Amino acid sequence: MSSTKDPCIGVCKFTDDICLGCGRTKREIKAWKKLDKDEKRAVLAESALRLLALEATGRRKTK
Known part of the structure; x- marks a missing residue:
């Protein structure tokens, strides 16, 4: 994970x-x-582990 670009993909649906x-x-988003x-x-x-x-699937690439 070398990129530190904002990982937001515009979905913004929350669970817990x-x-x-x-x-x-x-809190992390803010x-x-x-x-x-x-x-x-x-x-x-x-965040990858949480997904x-x-x-x-979120921002993870599916195969």
């Missing part, structure tokens, strides 16, 4: 405070612009 589009929490690169990478890694746990 987690966006089904990007996998971030509402804080995104203030995070440094390492923090953004950590959020991206965590897997929710079985949401």
